[in-house]
Amino acid sequence: MQFSVVILGCGSAAPTLGRRPSSQVINIRSHHFLVDCGEGTQIQLRKYKIKFQKINQIFISHLHGDHVFGLIGLLSTYHLLGRTKSLEIFGPLGIKEFITTQLRLSEAYLNYELVFTELKLTEKTLIHENTVVKVYAFPLKHRILCHGFMFEEKPTERRLQMAQLKKHKVSIAYANSIKSGKDVTNEEGQLIKNELLSKDPPPTRSYAYCSDTIYHEPIADYVKNVNLLYHESTFLENLRDRAEKTFHSTALDAAKIAKLSGAGQLLIGHYSARYLNSEPLLNEAKGLFVNTLAAEDGMIVEIQN
Amino acid sequence: MQFSVVILGCGSAAPTLGRRPSSQVINIRSHHFLVDCGEGTQIQLRKYKIKFQKINQIFISHLHGDHVFGLIGLLSTYHLLGRTKSLEIFGPLGIKEFITTQLRLSEAYLNYELVFTELKLTEKTLIHENTVVKVYAFPLKHRILCHGFMFEEKPTERRLQMAQLKKHKVSIAYANSIKSGKDVTNEEGQLIKNELLSKDPPPTRSYAYCSDTIYHEPIADYVKNVNLLYHESTFLENLRDRAEKTFHSTALDAAKIAKLSGAGQLLIGHYSARYLNSEPLLNEAKGLFVNTLAAEDGMIVEIQN
Numbered sequence: 001m002q003f004s005v006v007i008l009g010c011g012s013a014a015p016t017l018g019r020r021p022s023s024q025v026i027n028i029r030s031h032h033f034l035v036d037c038g039e040g041t042q043i044q045l046r047k048y049k050i051k052f053q054k055i056n057q058i059f060i061s062h063l064h065g066d067h068v069f070g071l072i073g074l075l076s077t078y079h080l081l082g083r084t085k086s087l088e089i090f091g092p093l094g095i096k097e098f099i100t101t102q103l104r105l106s107e108a109y110l111n112y113e114l115v116f117t118e119l120k121l122t123e124k125t126l127i128h129e130n131t132v133v134k135v136y137a138f139p140l141k142h143r144i145l146c147h148g149f150m151f152e153e154k155p156t157e158r159r160l161q162m163a164q165l166k167k168h169k170v171s172i173a174y175a176n177s178i179k180s181g182k183d184v185t186n187e188e189g190q191l192i193k194n195e196l197l198s199k200d201p202p203p204t205r206s207y208a209y210c211s212d213t214i215y216h217e218p219i220a221d222y223v224k225n226v227n228l229l230y231h232e233s234t235f236l237e238n239l240r241d242r243a244e245k246t247f248h249s250t251a252l253d254a255a256k257i258a259k260l261s262g263a264g265q266l267l268i269g270h271y272s273a274r275y276l277n278s279e280p281l282l283n284e285a286k287g288l289f290v291n292t293l294a295a296e297d298g299m300i301v302e303i304q305n
Numbered sequence: 306m307q308f309s310v311v312i313l314g315c316g317s318a319a320p321t322l323g324r325r326p327s328s329q330v331i332n333i334r335s336h337h338f339l340v341d342c343g344e345g346t347q348i349q350l351r352k353y354k355i356k357f358q359k360i361n362q363i364f365i366s367h368l369h370g371d372h373v374f375g376l377i378g379l380l381s382t383y384h385l386l387g388r389t390k391s392l393e394i395f396g397p398l399g400i401k402e403f404i405t406t407q408l409r410l411s412e413a414y415l416n417y418e419l420v421f422t423e424l425k426l427t428e429k430t431l432i433h434e435n436t437v438v439k440v441y442a443f444p445l446k447h448r449i450l451c452h453g454f455m456f457e458e459k460p461t462e463r464r465l466q467m468a469q470l471k472k473h474k475v476s477i478a479y480a481n482s483i484k485s486g487k488d489v490t491n492e493e494g495q496l497i498k499n500e501l502l503s504k505d506p507p508p509t510r511s512y513a514y515c516s517d518t519i520y521h522e523p524i525a526d527y528v529k530n531v532n533l534l535y536h537e538s539t540f541l542e543n544l545r546d547r548a549e550k551t552f553h554s555t556a557l558d559a560a561k562i563a564k565l566s567g568a569g570q571l572l573i574g575h576y577s578a579r580y581l582n583s584e585p586l587l588n589e590a591k592g593l594f595v596n597t598l599a600a601e602d603g604m605i606v607e608i609q610n
Contacts, residue, residue, distance in 0.1 A: 016351070017348065076374075080318050108369075111593065134580065
């Protein structure tokens, strides 16, 4: 079952022809979430053939332009496409005014409801939940109020062992009970333990998005044992001063957080426009944390069970 | 001497992969003006290799997203590119709040000054002037406050006739006086009429931008005898009801205004996304006004003397 991250943009600050500003689509078992929405995100959604209407929740890390300037355009396009279903927007305190001011001055009416959840968190907090995933937000450390997001998959049902049902004379009518973990009674009136009839579901998976932030160790706790960690890597270590001054991280910082958190894999991104090629950043991170990937626009990263 | 219009985007409403929302660069004898700034305009500027810093005045027709959502991103990028020179923004009443709210909530500081001129016009008004051009704004008729813009080239200097200077024994030291139209005294103390020594400069040229608007005859007066008229053509005549309901024009409407105004050439654009091919719109306009061009992204239209 799918759990994938589609990189719509992994540049920082000014968009370039090669890399668009931050935006990602997280697809968890056919539930689609948009994370950040830099200018041009709607064009990237079209380019990578992601159906706009599949997205019902948008998560915005902070109000710097390269993470949010594409949101108003996307919301307008939803209206033009005839959306009627409400859309949830999770973002920092201020995001509602940011959007509604533009709508008011444009005299724009939307056919659908916008439901804002404004965040100003000091600890990891559950902000959204559906049948397949729990989404948490947690504070990052940037120049302005900024949150990371963690997507934790919920377990699927237990896997039926058909041969065992037959062996223990259990009717298939109990399938749903068994999949939900219950013990059941067989045709001879005996109680059969669930673990004889089903196997554990595949392990659950998780994804964390950490952009933008300075190196900040509490993040490692928030994303403990995450399967895939996206951590910004705006600079190389030789620009550490610049990273600290602007509250950004180096590729080595990202690797340190990956290591500290026990992440399965690290995905770096949010590169400064000076790095036309991400390889030096990738190599720097790999020096400390081997299982690292460098994001590029259009990349799809699958998270395996 | 150059007077050209570069189409950065000529779609309407939702951007598509083929056409971006409204934006144009007007280049008049090396003075560059940006007119409208839909989402992704800064990417289009890069794509068509137009130097950002050459633009010192931006004209926004109205606050519908497809004409303005790219402005905040462009302003942010100017800051990142180290701009220090002030930037003038002319737009409808409300544009200052539209931009400054976003800057405030992003906690964004710009190294350069933004100078807003907010318009709410009922007649054609001179809003900007430099050594080569006068820029006028005038009211269009749309769902919200909306202005068109007219760029009127100023005459260049008179053209010296070197053979005539020699013939009339006039020193070349008088060149600047002659080019500015003055009569001068020759070596024999005679007053020589300017028209004997110089020719008229080439005729001046003009460009008018009319988007978005319903068919509105007063526009023809505002743009009387314009050399090149850009007039929106969102629909074909068979969607006249829709055009009227949304305060847009058909291609035939655009041709009517071109004819009424005595325009030299018509440039249609702002096509509804339903028209993947602009040819039917072009044909409809040409039926009434033969000298019509259909805008496409990346097109450069030169206005000849």
